[in-house]
Amino acid sequence: VSSAIMFDAGILSCLECLEAMPWSEEEEEKVVSTLNQLDLQYSTAEVLQRVSLEPSTSENPDGIFLQLLEGILCAKDDRSRREMKSLLSVLLKGHLTHGDGSDGNGVNVNKVEINKEILYHICDKCINALLQHCMTATIVEDSGQDRGALMSEIAREADNLHWVVDILIDKKVCDEFVKLWADCSELTTLHSRIPVMYRYEISRITAQLCVAIGRGQVLVSKNLRISLLETWLEALYEDFGWMKRACKTLDKKSMEDGLGQMILTLPLAQQQSLFLKWFDRFLNRGDDCPNIQRAFEVWWRRAFVRRYISEDRSQSQLALYNS
Structure with a gap:
């Protein structure tokens, strides 16, 4: 006015x-x-001034993101760390506490873009920390180190990595991490040498990737999917019982469905090999083995029922032709 x-x-x-x-x-x-x-x-x-920065005083957003992420990873108070992880996840994914977050065309205008190199830098730090802790765990009985403290450190780093991978999946830039995780042969070797009570949290990462790949959230090549399972599937099987009992956040059904669907994306020969090995393990381990029965049924129909139908049709067509 x-x-x-x-x-x-x-x-x-x-x-x-x-x-x-x-x-x-x-x-x-x-x-x-x-x-x-x-x-x-x-x-x-x-x-x-409260809503805008002058170019001379503005800071690179990537630097701020890195500072926040590293601050969470190094936090000393576990409760605060969990709260800030949840908060930052919501902010990075653009989920709002008011409004619909849409520009009217179904596009979330509040979603923040973050340089994936920052996220992969954090992943590298977490994996290196896991390597160090697992090396220590192989000699924990002789070193006299506090077992409880070591278990806590491994769980903490695995949880940090799980959190960053969740962001990678949401940002649709997780394909490179699948290769990174599939190439962690040294970590897998150490994993097999330490007690399950120390290591089971690490297998949550594998379960997380299986779910994402099985749902089509992460698309990677056939060879990479096979490589991931060759590197980590045995460890996932070995840790499943502990994961199920000790991980309150584990969604057992989603993990089983994701693993089964991931196996079903492979060529039929690989499916057969993996499902037959699973069948033997499930018979001997019972509830301590993931139940991927639904996927097994799909493989069975692909391998036998549908093939027989196809052969019957071919024979019928041949009989009609000959008559």
Whole structure:
């Protein structure tokens, strides 16, 4: 109104009031939009300082993201670390606490893009830390180190890695991590040499990847899927009983469905080999082995029923042709 009637004192008073008052997020959008629409003779920069940075003072967002991520990884208070992980996940994924987060076309305008190199830098740090802790775990009985503290460190690093991989999956840039994890032969070797109570948290990463691949959230080549299973499937089987009992966050059904679906993406010969090995293990381990019976049934129909149907049809067609 003051602008429309060219009431300068009123304009200045309004700007001073806006600069001093707190804004809700809805009010913030309205203030910015209104000030940008008005052709004012007075600078609005001071009013808008709380929502904008000058180029000379702005910091590289990647540097801020890295600082936040590393801060969470190094946090000393576990409860605060969990809370901030949840918060940062929500913010990076663009999930809002108000509004629908959409631009009207179904596009989430609040989703934040983060340089994947930062995430992979964090992954490398977590894997290296896991290697160090697992090396220590192989000699823990002789070193006199606190077993409980070591178990806690391994669980912490595995949980950190699980969290970052979840972000990679959401950002649809997890394909490189599948190769990275499939190439962790040294970690796999150490994994087999340490007690299951220390290592089972690591297998959550493999389960997480199997679920993502089985759901089509991560698309990687056939050779890479085979390599991942060759490297980590045995460890996943060995740790499953402990994971099921000790991991409160483990979704057993999703993990079993994901693993089964992932195996079903492989050529039929590989499916047969993996399902027959699973069959023997399940008979001997029972509930301590993932139950991928549904996927086994699909393989059975692919390998026998549908093939026989195809052969019957071919024979019928041949009989008709000969007649």
